[in-house]
Each structure stands twice: as structure tokens, then as C-alpha cells.
Amino acid sequence: MGRNWKRNQKNKYNRGGKKPKPADPSKYGEHKDPYKLISGGNYKLEAYYAYQDIHQQVFDSQSNDFLECRSDEQKEEERVKWLESMKSILPASFRIGRDVDVVLRDRLKKELESYVGKKMEIEVTPKGGERRNRELDLKSEFKMIAPAKNVTFIPHAYQLNLDRQTIRRNPSLNPFHEWLKVQTEAGFITRQETVSMIPPVVLNPERHHTVLDMCAAPGSKTSQLLEVLNLPANPNDKEPTGVVVANDSDNKRAYMLVHQLRRINSPALFVTNCDAQFFPLIRSKEHPSEGAFDRVLCDVPCSGDGTSRKNPGVWKTWNALNAFGLHALQLSIALKGASLTRVGGYVCYSTCSMNPIENESVVAELLRASEGSLELVDKRCDLPGLIARPGMSTWKVLSEDKSRRELKDKMKKKNSKMQARRREWEVKNKKENEVTGDSEQAGVDNEDMEDAEKVSDTDGESRVPITSAYKPTSYDSVELKKMAKMAGLNEYTSFDEVPIALQKRIRKSCFPPTDEETASFNLKHCMRILPQDMNTGGFFVALLKKVAPMSSRARKAFQQLENDLEEKTELPEREDGPKPKRAKVEQVAVANENDAKDCQEVSATSDCNQPPLNSENRSSATPGNVKKHYLSDKDGNKHPSLGRDDFIPLSKEIFEPLKEYYGLSSDSFDANQYMGRACGDSKVLYFITKTIRKLIDDGLQTRLTVVTSGVKGFVRNNKECDVGFRVSQEGVHFVAPHMTKRKVGVDLEDFEKCLQTETILLETFSDEFASEVRSLSMGSFVVYLNGFEDDYIKKFVVVMWRCRGDAVNCLVNKAELNGMKSKVRSVMGKA
Numbered sequence: 001m002g003r004n005w006k007r008n009q010k011n012k013y014n015r016g017g018k019k020p021k022p023a024d025p026s027k028y029g030e031h032k033d034p035y036k037l038i039s040g041g042n043y044k045l046e047a048y049y050a051y052q053d054i055h056q057q058v059f060d061s062q063s064n065d066f067l068e069c070r071s072d073e074q075k076e077e078e079r080v081k082w083l084e085s086m087k088s089i090l091p092a093s094f095r096i097g098r099d100v101d102v103v104l105r106d107r108l109k110k111e112l113e114s115y116v117g118k119k120m121e122i123e124v125t126p127k128g129g130e131r132r133n134r135e136l137d138l139k140s141e142f143k144m145i146a147p148a149k150n151v152t153f154i155p156h157a158y159q160l161n162l163d164r165q166t167i168r169r170n171p172s173l174n175p176f177h178e179w180l181k182v183q184t185e186a187g188f189i190t191r192q193e194t195v196s197m198i199p200p201v202v203l204n205p206e207r208h209h210t211v212l213d214m215c216a217a218p219g220s221k222t223s224q225l226l227e228v229l230n231l232p233a234n235p236n237d238k239e240p241t242g243v244v245v246a247n248d249s250d251n252k253r254a255y256m257l258v259h260q261l262r263r264i265n266s267p268a269l270f271v272t273n274c275d276a277q278f279f280p281l282i283r284s285k286e287h288p289s290e291g292a293f294d295r296v297l298c299d300v301p302c303s304g305d306g307t308s309r310k311n312p313g314v315w316k317t318w319n320a321l322n323a324f325g326l327h328a329l330q331l332s333i334a335l336k337g338a339s340l341t342r343v344g345g346y347v348c349y350s351t352c353s354m355n356p357i358e359n360e361s362v363v364a365e366l367l368r369a370s371e372g373s374l375e376l377v378d379k380r381c382d383l384p385g386l387i388a389r390p391g392m393s394t395w396k397v398l399s400e401d402k403s404r405r406e407l408k409d410k411m412k413k414k415n416s417k418m419q420a421r422r423r424e425w426e427v428k429n430k431k432e433n434e435v436t437g438d439s440e441q442a443g444v445d446n447e448d449m450e451d452a453e454k455v456s457d458t459d460g461e462s463r464v465p466i467t468s469a470y471k472p473t474s475y476d477s478v479e480l481k482k483m484a485k486m487a488g489l490n491e492y493t494s495f496d497e498v499p500i501a502l503q504k505r506i507r508k509s510c511f512p513p514t515d516e517e518t519a520s521f522n523l524k525h526c527m528r529i530l531p532q533d534m535n536t537g538g539f540f541v542a543l544l545k546k547v548a549p550m551s552s553r554a555r556k557a558f559q560q561l562e563n564d565l566e567e568k569t570e571l572p573e574r575e576d577g578p579k580p581k582r583a584k585v586e587q588v589a590v591a592n593e594n595d596a597k598d599c600q601e602v603s604a605t606s607d608c609n610q611p612p613l614n615s616e617n618r619s620s621a622t623p624g625n626v627k628k629h630y631l632s633d634k635d636g637n638k639h640p641s642l643g644r645d646d647f648i649p650l651s652k653e654i655f656e657p658l659k660e661y662y663g664l665s666s667d668s669f670d671a672n673q674y675m676g677r678a679c680g681d682s683k684v685l686y687f688i689t690k691t692i693r694k695l696i697d698d699g700l701q702t703r704l705t706v707v708t709s710g711v712k713g714f715v716r717n718n719k720e721c722d723v724g725f726r727v728s729q730e731g732v733h734f735v736a737p738h739m740t741k742r743k744v745g746v747d748l749e750d751f752e753k754c755l756q757t758e759t760i761l762l763e764t765f766s767d768e769f770a771s772e773v774r775s776l777s778m779g780s781f782v783v784y785l786n787g788f789e790d791d792y793i794k795k796f797v798v799v800m801w802r803c804r805g806d807a808v809n810c811l812v813n814k815a816e817l818n819g820m821k822s823k824v825r826s827v828m829g830k831a
């Protein structure tokens, strides 16, 4: 009762029951101003990176290469550039989908050009609200904004010179913001950080490939991969052939991913929910000891210190110990990713951290354990215009004076207020983000809390003033070490120096390679992107090719490491972002696949930190020896729909009436590509690619939780009709080519008339179309634009409903209708 009373009082005040105290401008000291999170810097972080020598190189635009700095002044200049960039707000970026029709894409590019293609002047009001600005006497300023830039190394990507919040709030940018929203909703545009677009481009999947995205949520990289796989390999192809398995251990984020990817409408999507390090081995036919995936992406959880430009909490919470906990988790995910890759395939490892403990040391250990089966690949020449520093071949292992517990307590205390503000902000922005589809680091982004006075632009006109105290007196390593020590950072030069009590955390693999290893590893092929180089976030990417099957010694080394890490992995701390966590697991025994309907919980052994199934017994599970784990979220809530229902084949009784009603061709229609969910009555018949069907038949579902797969082909009718299911708009492009009944081809005029949310009278259409529809019984039917019947990329097919009276309804949602109208205008050359 007490809690409710308090809540009511709080709500009362929120509703205006009590007038809030006016803000005291004198209290807006440097550290008290909630909008000045990034003005102060972080001595420890800066000392750490200066001692890691990240300011030693300078980009030389003439040779297009990085050169060693010649003097301390040059190093200091580099450091200041880095710091200024780290503290300025990140410019927004987006890309037009690879699977968007060429004509439409050109039109979108022209429209973009008209909005932000020229230098423009905008009025910028300081962030933080009118009241605060009045009290602090902060005035609006006029700013010159440079034109949007084409990102040369990412197909159809653009980097703006405006941050997201300015785009959202500045009245003069309203038309552009609206345009961005509509195109995003229609699925033509994805708003994503520039550097985050690199890993899928580097992986370069082909259309028929089997791809695994191990840590996929919220799905911006998955969408890039799917877009490539969505394209037909041959002009006559009626559907994609490959698969993207998108996995994430956090079920809420896995759902977010499903939501984000729905707009791509791809039957090649397979979403799973398990700890990536326990992902079951899917064996290749040629080399049964190796994995079968053509491409694997390990975009692992990390400290995110490269994201300070949109997540300024990093400045407050950063500590050197976090990286060690993350290193173990990252390494175990990377090891699993490498095992799952086929010989000749590629695995990409990426983080949004600049820390070598999370980056090069993980890659070095992978190379060490693989004994020549993996090789680093340099992709720079395939990415024109990319400015990426070489990977480090040596680094320092720096730990903290304070214990992890002490750091954690301090951090918690410092951040409780920030967390409260953040939650408030998240609730407020959730809806908007959903609409804009701005998925990158969703839930982590913190723009509203960023510095109130600055807006980013590439000309660097408005950087946050640097007020942090760290400034090396010289770049001599003794001096840098001394300053790092002053920040509480201790260096261990070898593993033997690490106290036994800390050896669980600071692993041997954290240390740099020997000279001999350095010569063979080629760590320079890794790509380090620092924020100042291209006005982006900080990022790390490494591409490895599996050049040969692993030797039995290497396999043993991998297994040993996996077991070792499983025991030792500590969950990392991250106060300002989603905490990577182990999934809670419940074991459910299922007699066999056919009995899945009667699935019955047998035990509920849920221990958050100790998954009961280890990598060994998970991967050895077979359809006859089914062990299934269900996940619940961190609060212990079970999600009844999440993964409880396996995908199962559909009975003849379901398909026979559909075949008859829609005239599904027995020559081309493959009922095996449709599946329902096991328990209860199937409300949806999902359409999947043949490759996914094979994964299911091979028993993958018995080894992990499947969140969803493919697209909805048919959905249960809730209106009166002769047949139980109507065609779903989500998958109509894959169903329509096989329909011989209830399908009408129309000209452009009639097609455009169909694109309405209201009921449409048949008399408004051409006589030909109206009479064809009048001959149909009540129920769903399909309308396609003549000439585009089989084109699943342009998607000029809509699901309609023949009503009881002389009318029809279009069963397409408003966002999709808008997209379709825009496409019609472009592709048909209409203004």
C-alpha cells in the first residue's frame, strides 16, 4: 500500500499537483548539469589509451596510409583530435537497401539530394528544454551544415552532417525527417551507424549461402545480410535459396530483431535464441569435423567505448577491468564461430570497442589455437575510401588498483540518477524508435542526454570544449606509464606477473603474441577505426578465412579453451547498456519430434549462471534423443510463445482445401516449404526456404530455441469464408506465383485504386476487373500489377478481400501501402 501511495503522490506531482521547484542555475556546475555528461572526460580512459599507444600514427592523405608520428607535438595533436571526436555528437547515417529496385533507389537518391545534398544553414536551439535554456541564458545559434556524403565503401550508404536529435527536432528539417520515417517504414532505408555497416560488407555473403549471425539483435547487420540473400541468384528464381540464422541470447532483444526484420519479408530468416558459445555444431558434409556455415558473423558484446559519441555514459562507467570479463566471453563466442565455419568459409569478428584486450588479443588467441587453419584477410582494397588503422601487434595489459566489487559499487552509486533519467528517456523514445526503425544499438542510444550545446558537423565547427585534466607531459613510455599508474592502472608485462587470485580474470590470452607469432599472425590486417578518422564511432573488424580443416591438435585446443572459458567466464559489467547475460535455461524433455504437440515440462532447473546443457551435450543431441531448452528473461518470466512451439510440417488436411481454393499448382507449389508451430492450432502457415527446411529436418530445433522463421504465407481467417486461411501480405510474393485461382492481373490504374485502407466499391474499377472480382466468392484473393506476377523484389502484389457486398478491401497496412505507392511512382516513371 505504501508503494502505491508513493506512486500516486508522484503521479499527482507529475500531473501538476505540486509545482516543481525552479531550477537553480548555480547548481549547473560542470558535473551537475545532466546534459553535460561528456564535458569532463575520463582521466583513466584517456591515460589507458595514451599508454596503449593509439596516438602514435597519423593518416597521410597523400599516400592514403598511416605513418608513424614524428614528434610528441604530432602525437598530442592526434590525441586532441581523438578526444574532440570522442566527445562530439555522432552524425546520423543510413543506407538504402541492397534489395531495393534500381529505379526506386535512384529516385530515393535524388530526393535525398534535394533535402540535404547542399550546404545549408539551420537554427539550432540548445537541447535541454526551454526552461533550462532561459535560466542558463542559452541562445539559439545559426549553423552551416555540410552536405550529406556518400559512404564510398558501403553500397548505397550516406553519412549526414546532422545528428539524429537535430533531424528529429529542428523545424526546418521536418520534411526531411518525415521522408526518412516514411522510407524507413516502407523498408527501403535502414538507419544505421556507418561503421556498423562494415562487417556484413566485409563478409560478402553470396545469395545461396548459409550465414550465421551469432549476436544479432537488434538486427541492423542481419538486415544487410538478408538483403543480399534476398536477391534472386537468377532472373527466373521465384524465391531466395540461402538462410541467415540470426541468434541472440537475450530473448527481448531477439523479439526486437524479429520486429526490425519483418519489413524485409524474407523467407531466408531463421531466428534463434541461445548463448552463442553453445550454438550446436552443424556439420559440413565434406569435412564432418567442421561446421557447415559459409559465413559467420561474431559481432560480440563489448564495452562499447567506441560508442561514446551516442552513449556518453561510457565516460562515466568505463574501467579497465571490464575488458577482461568480456575477453573471455568474446573469445568463447569467436571460437564457436570459427568451429561453425566451413573450410573455405569466412568468419568476421567485430566490436565497437577500441580496446586491444577485446580485439586483437581475441583474434590472436583464435589464430594461436587454430594452428594455421584460420588466416587473417586484409579487405582494405575492397573498401575504397575506408580509413582503417592497422591492427595492433603488441599492447599493454593494464589492470586496476581497485577490486571489481569496489568499482562496481562506485559505479552504481554514481549512476543511479543517470539510470533513472535513462529509463525515462527510453520509455519516451521507444515508440519513436520503433516507428523510425532506427535500430542500431537500440536501447543503448542516449542522445537526449548528450551535451546540450553542441551539434555535430563534419567541418568540426562545434566540438565540445576539452576540459579533462589528462594531458601527457611527454609521449615517452615511462612518462605515459607513470600517468597511467596515477590513474590507478597497473601493468602486467607477462602472465606470470598476474597474481594467482586474478588469473581467472586476466587470462594468458590477454597478453600480446610472441615475436614469432607476430610474424605469422598478420594482426595488421585487422581494421581499427578511430572516431576522428571518418567522423564515426570507434570500431574494430577482423576477417578470417578457414583455409584448412583443423588438425586434431587444434580441435583439442579449441575444445580445451571452450571448456576452460565455460568455467571461468565472468559476466561483464555494463551499467549504461544492455548487460550481456547467460540465458536461463529450462530443460524440457520431448519424446520425439512427432510428439512435440504433447510437449511437457519435466524439470525446471534454472540457474542463471550455470546453463545445465554444456556445449558437448547440446551438440550431441539428436532427434531421437531430444533435449530442449526454453528460455526465460532475466526476471525469470517465461515466454510461453517463445520457442515453445517447434516448427512442424503441415498435414494434408490443411493443404488440400487451400490447394483447391487458391488453385495452388501441383507442379510448382511445394507444401514442404510451409510449416506451422507445434502446440495448439496453427494460426499461421510460415513459408521458409528449402535450406531452412533442411536445418529443421536435421534436428536443429531439438538443440536450440527457434523464435521464428521465414514469412507468413497464410494466416487463419477471422472472417466467414469457405476456407480456413487467407493469403498473408507478408509472403504473398512467394505464394502468388503458384496460384492459378483467385488471382487477378490488372493495369496500373486499377492497381493504384487497390492501394487504399478504406473499403473500395467495385464500380470504381474498370469493368473487366470488377466483373472478374464479382465472380469470386467471399474471401481473400490476390491482385498483381501486369508484368510483375513473379517479381518478389518489386513486390507489386497485394492481398485483397472480396466483401459480402459489391466491394473489396485491401489487406495491406498503411506503412506498406505508402511504400508501395512510392515504388509504383518510381518504377512506372510517374512524378
Ligand SMILES: C[S@@+](CC[C@H](N)C(=O)[O-])C[C@H]1O[C@@H](n2cnc3c(N)ncnc32)[C@H](O)[C@@H]1O
Residues within 6 Å of the ligand: 196, 214, 215, 216, 217, 218, 219, 220, 221, 222, 247, 248, 249, 250, 253, 274, 275, 276, 277, 299, 300, 301, 302, 439, 440, 441, 578, 579, 580, 581, 582
Ligand atoms: C553488439 S550487440 C550486437 C549488435 C547487432 N549485431 C547489430 O548489428 O544490430 C551484441 C549482442 O550480443 C548479445 N549477446 C550477449 N551475450 C551473448 C551470448 N553469449 N550469445 C549470444 N548473444 C549474446 C546481446 O544481447 C546483444 O544483442
